[in-house]
Amino acid sequence: MQRSSHPELATVLRTGPFHLALRTALRARGLALHRVQQHLAQRGVHVGVTSLSYWQQGRRRPERPESLRAVRALEEVLDLPAHSLTRLLGPRQALAGSSAAVPTRPYRDLIAPAGAVDELLAELHGPRDTGLHTVTHIERIRLGADRQLLRRDSQHALRAHRDGIDRYLAIYQGDPGCDVQRVAVRAEENCRPGRVRRDQGSRLVVAELLLDRRLRTGDTHLLSYGFDDAPSTAPTDEYVRGFHSGAGQYVLQVSFHPDALPVRCHRFASRAPGEVPFESEELTLDGHGCVHLVAGSLAPCLLGVGWDWE
Numbered sequence: 001m002q003r004s005s006h007p008e009l010a011t012v013l014r015t016g017p018f019h020l021a022l023r024t025a026l027r028a029r030g031l032a033l034h035r036v037q038q039h040l041a042q043r044g045v046h047v048g049v050t051s052l053s054y055w056q057q058g059r060r061r062p063e064r065p066e067s068l069r070a071v072r073a074l075e076e077v078l079d080l081p082a083h084s085l086t087r088l089l090g091p092r093q094a095l096a097g098s099s100a101a102v103p104t105r106p107y108r109d110l111i112a113p114a115g116a117v118d119e120l121l122a123e124l125h126g127p128r129d130t131g132l133h134t135v136t137h138i139e140r141i142r143l144g145a146d147r148q149l150l151r152r153d154s155q156h157a158l159r160a161h162r163d164g165i166d167r168y169l170a171i172y173q174g175d176p177g178c179d180v181q182r183v184a185v186r187a188e189e190n191c192r193p194g195r196v197r198r199d200q201g202s203r204l205v206v207a208e209l210l211l212d213r214r215l216r217t218g219d220t221h222l223l224s225y226g227f228d229d230a231p232s233t234a235p236t237d238e239y240v241r242g243f244h245s246g247a248g249q250y251v252l253q254v255s256f257h258p259d260a261l262p263v264r265c266h267r268f269a270s271r272a273p274g275e276v277p278f279e280s281e282e283l284t285l286d287g288h289g290c291v292h293l294v295a296g297s298l299a300p301c302l303l304g305v306g307w308d309w310e
Contacts, residue, residue, distance in 0.1 A: 001262060006024075006026055006028040006180045008027055008028075009021075009024050009028045013025075013080065013081070013084045013085075013088075013308060014159055014281070014293070014294060015294040015296070016294075016295075016296040016297070017088065017090040017296060017297075018055075018058075018061070018085065018089050019055060019056055019057060019298075020058075021085060021088055022055055022056045022074070022085060023056040023057075023185050025074075025080055025085075025249070026056060026076045026078070027033060029078050029079065029090060031077075031078070032104070032246045033049045033052045033053060034049055034221055036052060036074070036078075037049050037052065037079060038243035039077040039237070039269065040070060040073050040074070040104075040111060043073050043076070043077075045066075045069055045070045045073045047067070047070045048068075051067075053083070058130050058302075059171055061089070061227060062089065063089075067077060068086065068089070071085050071086050071089065071116045072085075072086055072125050072253050073117065078210050078227055081148060081281075083278070083279055086197060087230070087269075087279060088296065088297065089297060097121045098280070100168055101158070108246055109204075109217030109244070109272060109277060109300075110242035110243070110272065110300070110301075110302055111171070111173060111204070111242060111273065111275065111278060112273040112274065113202055116202035116204050117125050117171065117202075117203065117204060117206070118231035119199070119207040120123065120197040120198075120199055121169075121206065121302060123197050124169075124195055124197060124206065127135040130165070130167075130168065130169055131160055131161060131162045131164075131165040132158045132159070132161070132165060132168060132215075133158065133159045133160075133161050133216075133248075134157070134159055134243070135157040135158065135249070136156070136248055136249045136250075136251070137155070137156050137157075137159040137161070137247045137249070137250045137251070138152075138154070138155045138156065138251045138255045139152065139153065139155075139241065139250070139251065139253070140152070140153045140246065140252075141239050141252070141253070141254045141255065142255045143236060143254070143255065143256050143257060143260065144231075144257050144260070145257040145259045145260050146235070146260070147235035147309060148175070148229075148231050148234075148235060148236050149175065149229050149236045149239070150228070150229065151226065151228050151229070152226055152227045152228075152229075153224070153225075153226040154224065154225055154226060155189075155222070155223075155224045156168070156223050156224070157220060157221075157222055158220065158221045158222075158223070159218065159219070159220050159221075160216065160217055160218065160219045160220075160221075161217060161218075162202050162217055163215075163216045164214055164215075164216075165211070165214065165215040165219075166210065166211050166213070166214045166215070167194060167208055167211060168191065168206045168208075168209045168211065169208060169209075169232075170185070170206070170225055170227075171205070171206050171207075171226045171242075171274075172185075172204070172205040172206075172207070172211055173202070173204050173234050174203040174205075174229055175203070175204075175229075175234065176203070176234055178203045178229060178230070179207050180198040180199065180200050180203055180204065181198060182229075182230035183198070183227055183228070183229050183230065184228040184252070185205065185207040185225070185226075186207050186225065186226040186227070186228065187207075187210075187224055187225050187226060188223075188224040188226065189222065189223060189306060190211070190212060190221065190222055190223045190224070191210060191211055191212070191222035191223040191224075191225060191226045192209070192210050192212070193207065193208075193209065193210040194209060195209070195210070196205075197206045199261040199308070202261065205227070207225075209223060209225055209229075211223070231244075235309060237270070237306060237307060237308070238304055238305065238306035238307070239252070239254060239304050240302050240303070240304035241302070241303055241304060241305065242302050243298050243299075243301055243302075243303065244300055248296065248297070248298075249294070249295070249296045249297075250295045250296075250298060250303065251292065251293070251294050251295075252292060252293050252303075252304075252305060253290055253291070254291050254292070254305050254307075255288070255289060255290045255291070256285070256289045256290070258289055261285065261289055261307075262283070262285070262308055263282040263305035263308050263309065263310060264307060264308040265282070265284070265291045265307040265308075266280055266281060266282050266283055266305070266306055266307070267279075267280070267281050267283055267293045267303075267304070267305050267306075268280045268281075268302075268303075268304060268305075268306060269295075269301050269302065269303045270301065270302045271301055271302070273302065283305065291305060291307075293305060
């Protein structure tokens with residue numbers, strides 16, 4: 001089977017959700033469910049037509065090991081890029097209201113050097129688990145004519161998974177040559193600045209954003225904040241966001257100065273700093289000099305956009 005050009009399919013494979021991507025792929029390939037079932041069986045994977053139908057309708061979600069094996073086989077049957085469907089599943093869904101099911105990794109797993117973030121967090125005397133889960137996060141990155149990062153803006157919709165939450169921790173790591181003393185923290189909507197800790201050696205800034213109320217389990221909260229960086233010594237060639245706990249949806253837009261446009265952009269995901277990405281995909285600049293990514297149902301990971309200047 002040859003991969004055909006199908007813009008709608010390419011888009012929904014990037015943005016999800018899983019059931020819509022599966023349904024679109026089935027329609028693009030022109031395969032009935034019973035034919036898909038036969039192709040899977042030829043590969044030693046057995047799944048019912050009813051299950052396939054429920055998956056594409058969003059009525060059920062493949063989560064058991066044999067179901068995830070079927071999804072990987074579906075990528076082959078439908079001639080899709082490897083991991084294009086499985087990555088849309090993200091972490092296993094939990095029972096509503098179950099805080100134990102929120103997947104979490106310590107910040108140190110996603111930041112190098114790991115010891116530096118531990119020390120800064122210890123100075124704040126707060127719990128390592130902030131008690132907040134990201135429902136939606138929209139982030140905008142702006143680069144200047146000197147090819148360096150100027151500004152980072154974040155808008156969060158958060159949900160508490162335990163009682164008594166009254167603050168959010170924002171972590172920023174500058175590029176090589178960054179002077180952390182010159183990094184400004186902006187607490188903009190529905191929060192106010194708290195304590196800020198900086199470490200020049202690791203180029204880390206940890207900022208406490210105080211909420212205007214104390215959240216109970218299940219409460220949601222909207223907040224906006226940002227970081228303004230001073231020029232460093234070298235051009236910026238990537239922006240990476242670490243997710244220490246599962247996230248619902250993440251949107252990242254990178255805006256380039258019209259006098260300094262990259263020649264190539266790509267998105268990538270990895271499990272730890274320095275690891276080979278388990279996912280990578282080309283991105284195309286739009287007419288305004290921007291690229292963006294949309295990701296849903298994220299497990300703890302590092303997700304970002306990289307670019308080449310020449």
